Amino acid sequence: MSEFVIQTWNLTKHYDGKAGCSDVSLQVPPGVVYGFIGPNGAGKSTFVRTLLGLIHPTSGRAEILGHPLKNVKARAKVGYLPELFRYPDWLTGVQLLELHADLAGVPPTERRQRIQNLVERVGLSGREREKIRRYSKGMQQRIGLACALISDPELIFLDEPTSALDPIGRRDVRDLILALRKEGKTVFLNSHLLAEVENVCDQVAIINQGEVVAQGDWRTLCDFKSEIRLRTQGLTREILNTMNSSVQEAELLSQTQEITEWRVQLSSGEAVPELVHHLSGMGIGVYEVVSLQPHLEEVFMHWVERKEKDHAVHH
Numbered sequence: 567m568s569e570f571v572i573q574t575w576n577l578t579k580h581y582d583g584k585a586g587c588s589d590v591s592l593q594v595p596p597g598v599v600y601g602f603i604g605p606n607g608a609g610k611s612t613f614v615r616t617l618l619g620l621i622h623p624t625s626g627r628a629e630i631l632g633h634p635l636k637n638v639k640a641r642a643k644v645g646y647l648p649e650l651f652r653y654p655d656w657l658t659g660v661q662l663l664e665l666h667a668d669l670a671g672v673p674p675t676e677r678r679q680r681i682q683n684l685v686e687r688v689g690l691s692g693r694e695r696e697k698i699r700r701y702s703k704g705m706q707q708r709i710g711l712a713c714a715l716i717s718d719p720e721l722i723f724l725d726e727p728t729s730a731l732d733p734i735g736r737r738d739v740r741d742l743i744l745a746l747r748k749e750g751k752t753v754f755l756n757s758h759l760l761a762e763v764e765n766v767c768d769q770v771a772i773i774n775q776g777e778v779v780a781q782g783d784w785r786t787l788c789d790f791k792s793e794i795r796l797r798t799q800g801l802t803r804e805i806l807n808t809m810n811s812s813v814q815e816a817e818l819l820s821q822t823q824e825i826t827e828w829r830v831q832l833s834s835g836e837a838v839p840e841l842v843h844h845l846s847g848m849g850i851g852v853y854e855v856v857s858l859q860p861h862l863e864e865v866f867m868h869w870v871e872r873k874e875k876d877h878a879v880h881h
């Protein structure tokens with residue numbers, strides 16, 4: 567069996583000759599929260615819908631839970647919250663969950679308890695017997711999450727799961743995702759909300775205009791830049807200037823008597839211990855070294871621009 571929960575080889579879906587997503591090759595290991603990020607129209611939903619067998623790939627290949635697409639065994643272990651959800655609004659929340667439990671083949675003896683647990687888990691306790699017609703958008707998104715989890719799936723696709731939620735709802739979903747990971751589930755999260763991804767994802771793929779421009783552990787993707795905040799005693803700009811092979815940029819943030827605080831941009835992560843060693847050797851007290859990771863937005867723009875440059879070179 568494949569060591570990956572999702573693996574794709576050049577998976578491509580074109581709509582009328584135009585790319586929805588092109589040549590996407592990904593590996594998602596088990597038990598991670600995997601972020602699939604990209605702007606509106608980048609191809610995120612197309613990719614997920616293709617993996618779920620809802621649309622046919624134009625070319626390429628994929629496996630889910632070690633099985634080819636559309637395999638019934640694999641599908642039974644997959645949960646999905648679609649981006650544009652619409653539920654029969656004449657049903658109550660519980661009725662909708664019962665319907666989904668039936669479709670997912672949940673044993674009748676477990677059904678009641680499972681529904682009750684899920685209602686609590688998604689924060690709808692007390693409202694579950696109301697008609698969905700009366701639910702706000704955020705509540706509909708919550709009931710959708712419960713539907714996605716009803717079969718106790720191993721792999722869960724969440725397509726923009728917090729688009730209708732307020733900040734509290736977003737935090738609830740983040741906590742829910744982290745709890746799912748603790749249970750050993752794999753979560754594939756489509757999002758254009760970078761902060762959301764930054765907070766929960768172990769690994770990410772960045773997609774732009776249908777193509778994956780970078781993928782991997784997101785901390786590794788941040789490695790193009792190494793920036794630190796330094797609190798020292800006695801460090802001056804003159805001293806920093808003598809280290810211009812590793813120090814690319816330095817900004818004095820504050821100064822109180824002997825203590826100076828700097829934001830320093832280095833050529834690489836390896837330059838950090840070198841710098842600290844060097845300063846200590848000169849008798850400069852280093853009180854604090856804090857790594858300043860770039861925000862995901864910056865990481866995203868870096869890789870998108872890099873890919874565009876590559877394209878320009880090759881065409």
Ligand SMILES: Nc1ncnc2c1ncn2[C@@H]1O[C@H](COP(=O)(O)OP(=O)(O)OP(=O)(O)O)[C@@H](O)[C@H]1O
Nearest residue numbers: 581585586604605606607608609610611612613758
């Ligand atoms: N059924 C369709 N027929 C034709 N083109 C489509 C269809 N569905 C999507 N597309 C096109 O494919 C591209 C990718 O769309 P997709 O919905 O996959 O993007 P997305 O990254 O999920 O965007 P969003 O964040 O806005 O949901 C877009 O250019 C879109 O217009």
